[in-house]
Amino acid sequence: MDEFDLIDRLIAPLATAPGAQGLGNDGATIAPGPGCELVITKDMMAENVHFLADDPPDLIGRKLLRVNLSDLAAMGASPVGYLLGLASDGQRDETWFRAFFRGLHQDQEQFGVSLLGGDTIASPNGVLTLSLTAFGEVPVRQSLSRSTAQPDDLVAVTGTIGDAALGLQAIRGELAELDESKRMFLSDRYRLPQPRTVLGPALVGLAHAALDVSDGLIADAGHLASRSRLAVNLDWTKIPLSDAGRTALNRDSGLKSVVLGGGDDYELLFTFAPANLDQVEAVAFECGVTVTVIGACTIGAGAHVFATNGQEIGLQEDGWRHKS
Amino acid sequence: MDEFDLIDRLIAPLATAPGAQGLGNDGATIAPGPGCELVITKDMMAENVHFLADDPPDLIGRKLLRVNLSDLAAMGASPVGYLLGLASDGQRDETWFRAFFRGLHQDQEQFGVSLLGGDTIASPNGVLTLSLTAFGEVPVRQSLSRSTAQPDDLVAVTGTIGDAALGLQAIRGELAELDESKRMFLSDRYRLPQPRTVLGPALVGLAHAALDVSDGLIADAGHLASRSRLAVNLDWTKIPLSDAGRTALNRDSGLKSVVLGGGDDYELLFTFAPANLDQVEAVAFECGVTVTVIGACTIGAGAHVFATNGQEIGLQEDGWRHKS
Numbered sequence: 001m002d003e004f005d006l007i008d009r010l011i012a013p014l015a016t017a018p019g020a021q022g023l024g025n026d027g028a029t030i031a032p033g034p035g036c037e038l039v040i041t042k043d044m045m046a047e048n049v050h051f052l053a054d055d056p057p058d059l060i061g062r063k064l065l066r067v068n069l070s071d072l073a074a075m076g077a078s079p080v081g082y083l084l085g086l087a088s089d090g091q092r093d094e095t096w097f098r099a100f101f102r103g104l105h106q107d108q109e110q111f112g113v114s115l116l117g118g119d120t121i122a123s124p125n126g127v128l129t130l131s132l133t134a135f136g137e138v139p140v141r142q143s144l145s146r147s148t149a150q151p152d153d154l155v156a157v158t159g160t161i162g163d164a165a166l167g168l169q170a171i172r173g174e175l176a177e178l179d180e181s182k183r184m185f186l187s188d189r190y191r192l193p194q195p196r197t198v199l200g201p202a203l204v205g206l207a208h209a210a211l212d213v214s215d216g217l218i219a220d221a222g223h224l225a226s227r228s229r230l231a232v233n234l235d236w237t238k239i240p241l242s243d244a245g246r247t248a249l250n251r252d253s254g255l256k257s258v259v260l261g262g263g264d265d266y267e268l269l270f271t272f273a274p275a276n277l278d279q280v281e282a283v284a285f286e287c288g289v290t291v292t293v294i295g296a297c298t299i300g301a302g303a304h305v306f307a308t309n310g311q312e313i314g315l316q317e318d319g320w321r322h323k324s
Numbered sequence: 325m326d327e328f329d330l331i332d333r334l335i336a337p338l339a340t341a342p343g344a345q346g347l348g349n350d351g352a353t354i355a356p357g358p359g360c361e362l363v364i365t366k367d368m369m370a371e372n373v374h375f376l377a378d379d380p381p382d383l384i385g386r387k388l389l390r391v392n393l394s395d396l397a398a399m400g401a402s403p404v405g406y407l408l409g410l411a412s413d414g415q416r417d418e419t420w421f422r423a424f425f426r427g428l429h430q431d432q433e434q435f436g437v438s439l440l441g442g443d444t445i446a447s448p449n450g451v452l453t454l455s456l457t458a459f460g461e462v463p464v465r466q467s468l469s470r471s472t473a474q475p476d477d478l479v480a481v482t483g484t485i486g487d488a489a490l491g492l493q494a495i496r497g498e499l500a501e502l503d504e505s506k507r508m509f510l511s512d513r514y515r516l517p518q519p520r521t522v523l524g525p526a527l528v529g530l531a532h533a534a535l536d537v538s539d540g541l542i543a544d545a546g547h548l549a550s551r552s553r554l555a556v557n558l559d560w561t562k563i564p565l566s567d568a569g570r571t572a573l574n575r576d577s578g579l580k581s582v583v584l585g586g587g588d589d590y591e592l593l594f595t596f597a598p599a600n601l602d603q604v605e606a607v608a609f610e611c612g613v614t615v616t617v618i619g620a621c622t623i624g625a626g627a628h629v630f631a632t633n634g635q636e637i638g639l640q641e642d643g644w645r646h647k648s
Contacts, residue, residue, distance in 0.1 A: 026395035027365030041351030042407040046447035071350035083366040123370035131455035
């Protein structure tokens with residue numbers, strides 16, 4: 001398949017924004033709305049690392065877009081558009097690309113964004129490598145940061161935690177003791193994250209700090225703690241689990257390490273003043289997103305998870321478990 | 325080498341703009357200056373296709389940045405910053421990366437841009453794949469386009485044409501009849517393009533259409549012709565050649581096809597009203613860039629090159645030559 005054929009036939013119809021200029025120029029134009037600035041982010045995905053050759057191509061495209069939209073949401077930005085980079089090893093046929101771009105088109109409609117441009121290159125000795133740059137807008141100097149949490153802030157998280165990491169296990173043939181519907185639920189959570197693109201912007205001016213849970217709950221809480229120079233203390237019993245996640249944990253308590261340490265949930269982790277709890281709950285309700293308070297910030301350092309008995313659950317060489 | 329070590333030690337010092345937020349957040353912020361909008365562009369490069377494993381790493385980094393800055397210049401935008409994507413196959417050591425980022429740092433200084441963020445991924449089964457998204461600013465709705473040339477416009481080009489394609493031949497051990505200084509000159513022109521970042525913005529409001537010569541003079545003149553729905557007629561004798569290029573052509577007239585068909589020069593090709601010739605020449609002089617009028621637009625279609633005798637030089641199966 002000729003690269004330029006591919007661009008003309010499958011990519012160009014996605015470039016609906018005027019600034020894309022029909023993909024006819026060397027670049028595109030974009031401007032934030034009045035009183036706004038742009039948030040920009042770029043995430044890459046490579047075959048065999050972030051997806052497998054036989055993964056459904058539409059879900060690969062949608063996940064690529066969604067992990068970037070999640071970064072925008074974490075900074076409080078409403079999504080606007082994106083640039084796509086595609087390095088192809090020439091191993092895929094037109095059917096594969098049709099499905100890939102159909103997935104992107106579906107998510108463009110869902111999230112109200114447009115392709116603005118990009119680049120397609122042949123890389124015969126490489127593997128399929130994808131790069132996406134996403135653009136969002138946020139009121140000037142109001143973007144959310146992971147470095148501005150305050151001591152005594154409450155810490156909350158959207159949705160449920162651990163599903164994606166458990167889903168990856170299910171895809172690999174583990175968790176065979178779960179029924180198929182639960183394994184499907186978990187693997188869908190891995191393959192198709194739900195970026196919180198409505199709640200993120202609604203938290204601007206309300207949350208003190210935010211980031212998305214991509215590296216894992218403990219790791220990302222740790223990023224927030226170190227950047228904000230305080231301690232993040234989480235209550236294990238409050239961490240929201242899906243039915244499937246809870247069932248898996250009830251059968252194998254060792255999966256606690258997967259829930260706390262696994263990544264790819266793309267939920268928002270954010271902090272806010274305790275006095276604003278009602279307002280946060282009202283905003284979350286309006287946005288149709290479940291928000292759960294799972295802990296608080298204190299003076300100190302690091303991210304810590306405590307069990308019911310007050311003992312800290314920590315990372316040992318063999319995984320997450322109670323610290324002795 | 326650990327990816328995050330690499331980021332902290334080599335990439336973070338490049339993130340000098342406030343909007344990069346010290347690379348601490350999920351994205352960066354950027355806003356165009358008053359009266360301006362942003363031009364965005366993204367070009368990728370892969371090992372074995374756009375560069376070779378033993379190419380000097382600083383030049384790989386600089387070329388990656390410069391080809392994107394050239395796209396900005398072609399749209400009349402002044403460069404501001406960039407996002408970097410790096411998919412590493414783990415085959416390079418710290419020395420390689422130090423040189424790569426030193427090259428980027430050098431060009432950041434030269435072109436007044438800052439790293440704003442990006443992504444680094446491990447792709448052990450792939451090849452080194454680079455993606456760069458560049459940001460520039462241009463007065464609102466004034467960006468240059470390849471689709472707005474007018475019949476009777478003059479067509480001009482910056483610098484000299486064909487050097488990069490001849491340089492690639494020199495790198496491959498061809499052109500052995502040239503002396504070493506000429507081969508070095510040509511290969512440098514291939515490895516380190518000179519994006520016209522000052523002239524491009526100076527042509528805003530003056531040029532009718534512009535693009536950069538990346539696919540080759542004839543191909544890019546053809547893009548301009550088809551997007552602007554007119555014919556671009558070029559005079560072979562006026563096409564500016566470097567000393568080295570002219571020497572090579574004098575020895576082998578068959579290299580005409582390389583000069584006309586080869587890519588990677590990253591000069592600007594632009595059109596303007598004949599009445600503005602003096603002003604274009606004055607602006608080019610102020611910017612320190614040589615500009616040569618090489619032809620004109622007419623009603624019609626396609627890009628055409630004519631020899632002294634009025635015959636059209638065209639592409640045959642065996643390369644560019646006089647059409648019979």
